Amino acid sequence: MARDIETTLREILGTGPFHEQMGMELVRYDAEAGSVEILLRWQRAFEREEGTKQWHGGPIAALIDIAGDLALVALLGRGIPTIDLHVNYVRPAIDTDLVATARTLRAGRSVGVVDVEVRDVGRRIVAVGRGTYSTLAPEPRG
């Protein structure tokens, strides 16, 4: 059963043009707790200004959204749409891969809430986010 969840998580990470281009990797997950750790390696396509190796906020927001979604997938076994997303950019991320750690705070009948921290290779927090997801409906969005 745990293996099926892992397969589902890896499939979501590798499916669809946007996810394929991001190139995220599942580091670990906990199906009971509803948590995941996702690695996003540095790519020049994420660069804010030519030659700075500084991450643009866009891919960081996308990473937070996706990691939050996967935390609920780990718990519930299916993908669910994002209702809203809140991101705080804490410090610049420069010349580093990023790891997002997402943990479910609540998974109710209609809504799930997930907390996400994004850290650089030195384990310093780069950004924090909170996503609200619709646990009710399989209708696609976000």
Add this chain to the structure above:
Amino acid sequence: MARDIETTLREILGTGPFHEQMGMELVRYDAEAGSVEILLRWQRAFEREEGTKQWHGGPIAALIDIAGDLALVALLGRGIPTIDLHVNYVRPAIDTDLVATARTLRAGRSVGVVDVEVRDVGRRIVAVGRGTYSTLAPEPRG
């Protein structure tokens, strides 16, 4: 002077690997009000699931962040880092270009707040966002 603002806005939209890949276009701006309208054309790279032509939430969040930033650039004449970003996904965006309209709610000494609406070609709201930006510091981020 207005021409300089337009040049600045277009330069920001066309500068850096992430912006280049997004391919956003300036539709209109109002320097006095601190507002901009940005067009983001559909690309397969934005697709959520293969063949659905549905936008992933990631590029929509990035568009909101960037449009909000540019609204303050229109007003202040310089780029500024994002502090935090809140996005509500209102309805799926399918097989459509998107237009983000961003208007400054406040531009204080240290903080600016911008409201952003993203609409599809039928003018229906797809997502709404609110960004807080640091008007104080030229240190790069977000």
Add this chain to the structure above:
Amino acid sequence: MARDIETTLREILGTGPFHEQMGMELVRYDAEAGSVEILLRWQRAFEREEGTKQWHGGPIAALIDIAGDLALVALLGRGIPTIDLHVNYVRPAIDTDLVATARTLRAGRSVGVVDVEVRDVGRRIVAVGRGTYSTLAPEPRG
């Protein structure tokens, strides 16, 4: 029918110890659009620092939450719980009554999103908020 909605809105505003103490008044509503305007008069109990007549952010956040809820009540005819709330404080509110204008952006099967602006008697924006509400469940909360 419209009369029933008005009765429901006024009843919610006047019901329960917290609402009674706030003393909010319905200024106008639009059941079709899902929008309301709520007046909250200045009280010393809302004062941040003795003698300044400056509003504390707490009652402003509560006003935004309640106005957003009532916008959906105007549309749907029943009270619904808050999922999450985002408030931006735009400028200090001093020695003034406040009016909150709330308009529904979306009322889906499980989730509603409402935009709220709070203005002082000079019609200047004091705070803006966005609330997400659970349109599905009658279970009480927030």
Add this chain to the structure above:
Amino acid sequence: MARDIETTLREILGTGPFHEQMGMELVRYDAEAGSVEILLRWQRAFEREEGTKQWHGGPIAALIDIAGDLALVALLGRGIPTIDLHVNYVRPAIDTDLVATARTLRAGRSVGVVDVEVRDVGRRIVAVGRGTYSTLAPEPRG
């Protein structure tokens, strides 16, 4: 020195009509980490619906705002205005006192970010919040 911080924290909690009426108590603080724990006892004035002993979301949002502010006061030694506040209501709080734990995620030159968790007497999370505060200016707000 630590004693001065404690005095400052207790003074802020007890100062001004809004704080006096809330009746919050400092449980503990860590000046180096920029964290505080604040107790808010149940009052009938916080009740959502007569006789239910369920907390209204309003005082919970106010508690989150104030606890977040105090976490930065613990670190910086002075009160600072709220820029924006995000609250997720996780589960109803019924017939219980509440404890808010706030920890500073970042305290920069112009902006501070604080994470807040609100728990009931059974240590279950009732709400989570994130506040952004202006560390620059002594101008009063929020």
